[in-house]
Amino acid sequence: MSLLRKAHRVGATTAQWRRAELPPDRERFTLRARIGVLAALVAAAMVCLVSAAAFLVVQQNLTSSLDETLLQRAEAAAQTDLGNPELLATISPAVLGAADLRIALLYQTGLAVSSDDSSMPPYGDPEIAVARGKGSQTGRTEVLNGVPYRVVAVQAGPGRALVIAQQLDTVRRVVTRMGTALPLVGLGGVILAALAGVAVARTGLRPVQRLNAATERVATTGDLRPIPVSGSDELARLTVSFNAMLGGLAASREQQRRLVADAGHELRTPLTSLRTNLELLAAADRPDAPDLPPEDRTELLADVRAQVEELTHLVGDLVELARDDAPTMTTEALELGEVVERALARVKRRAGDVTFDVHLTRWILDGDASALERAVLNLLDNAVKWSPPGGTVRLSMIPISPEWVVVEVADSGAGIAAEDLPHVFDRFYRADTSRTMPGSGLGLSIVAQAAARHGGEVRAGRAPEGGALLSLALPGRHVDATGSP
Known part of the structure; x- marks a missing residue:
């Protein structure tokens, strides 16, 4: 077996050993899968941020819109006869229930008048402060009998305020539906992002896969053919560099092959001649062999010395040229x-x-x-x-x-x-x-x-x-x- 074949077999064995020493999880969790998971995580984080922001903004906008509507109603009612306690007491609770409203006149002493107990809105110190003339209360959330209400109050004459409250069930329904829809939409976005990440990684890493396949091919077969190059991006330049490395390796292999072949050819002639002369000298020393004339023996010994000197020079030259592979x-x-x-x-x-x-x-x-x-x-x-x-x-x-x-x-x-x-x-x-x-x-x-x-x-x-x-x-x-x- 030649030195080059031994080198190829050693390279293949080394490559297989290196592949075998990688943990199984590392082999299964490829770079393409990692890019897909990373894209999914980034998409999930963005979906969470956008969903939370959208949820808060929509909830705030709906609440602000409800407060504005209640204030407009309260100010309009305060300027009509609804600001009269006697008239307010005559309003049917069914009418207020149909409008999903609770209305009451609140005095600065804390006494409240409504058409019915079922129409009494929740109130507290902020509303009493409005009755005392300390400004309008733009809106707040108050819970009555476990039901959240949005409450506003405006002045309705000296020492009293008109309080209007409306349940937050409409806002809650919208927010609940939105809270259900956003995760579903976000989950779909995460899945699409993961699939897109895998697709992009598969397309973008195709040159890397070719490089990997070429590396394994070189390690197992010693085939140094260049890899086709497409495009002009970083991976294409990497492929060009890898092809240049393969070209240098192929040139080095060819140089070694020629060196071994030529050295073998040059060594064969002096070795053959040296062996022939030594065999003649050995045969002449046998008891039954004819005597070898002294001048012939001297000539043979001179030839042997010349051939040994030639081999010495040749080996020295080969050693000197072998340094070309490591020119230190x-x-x-x-x-x-x-x-x-x-x-x-x-x-x-x-x-x-x-x-x-x-x-x-x-x-x-x-x-x-x-x-x-x-x-x-x-x-x-x-x-x-x-x-x-x-x-x-x-x-x-x-x-x-x-x-x-x-x-x-x-x-x-x-x-x-x-x-x-x-x-x-x-x-x-x-x-x-x-x-x-x-x-x-x-x-x-x-x-x-x-x-x-x-x-x-x-x-x-x-x-x-x-x-x-x-x-x-x-x-x-x-x-x-x-x-x-």
Whole structure:
């Protein structure tokens, strides 16, 4: 099983474990249901407030209207013969009952005169105060024999007042019906609000559901296809961001797949050759085997050492390139010329009869010394490999602006073909003419990686000397002989 399949299986298992650890109530009570409940609660609160306000306003308006009507009747009656006690006593109680009224003349002493005891309205100190000339009483509620009445009083001559009362049963009936209707209407509004909230949540959360489905699909199947985007709202932008993440993940997976495939291809040849040589050496050591000539044994051992060294370099290059997935590095202020000199010293020890034409300058930058030294070393190794015996490798540091310097490495070999120039910094890329040469095709890709980490870039071309010209551009600042920028 490949590493990618193992990673997919681990991701699926992790996603299933995370889903399993959610409480059952949390899974059943979805966000859509929570939005619907929230909408219902808000609607219920608004219905309660509106119903209470409507109830109080209607009750107050009905009571005020009844008070106004009673006052008008009382003032009109006080200006007629009803203000005469003798005439008031002759009014039939049936007439007053038909009008749903109780009328009486109240004297300042507290004595009240009415046509009948059944027509006597409730009264008290406020009405006696009106009889004494202390103003009109606009209306109040008084209970008589368990029945609420609305009572008003107006002056009907010196020392007396006309008191009129009417039952509140009409107002109470209206208020009762209203108190019954408002909760029913409010309940319907709450139900409609809950349904509307669920419908709106279902429509609004559809992109979120697609994102959720895509996340589960990625976790279970590793399918990194992008999600269709519709609209331009926040959820659409979230979908675009998620698609960008999926694209980056797909690119990373493809990069890993290519790295594993290419590494396997590059490792197969030296491993096969190493195994063959070791098997030949082991077979030669058997008692019944013919003697192996010393020169052949020496050649086989030299091949084994060369293959082990090649494998060592290849593994080192793979480890260096693997850091591209987590490009963390320790930066410090560096003098680039010193880094280049250390790399040059290492190359000279194994360069043979190749000579170097070196032109350095002082340049300060913030970076990783080991990564930059490895990059320059790979450029020089590549130039030495392609230079003919007795050839010359030119190494130059050329400031092209106050903020940029170019490290150029030119060899005196055959140069790079035009069709190979765009690919020389790709991983494991090897031109047809270099298939038989030692190397893994990773050295220049490490140079490109180091340049990218330091905010620089790499280029390949043809040198004036006729060979290949590889350039590494890096930011920084130039310093003079005194060390000042």
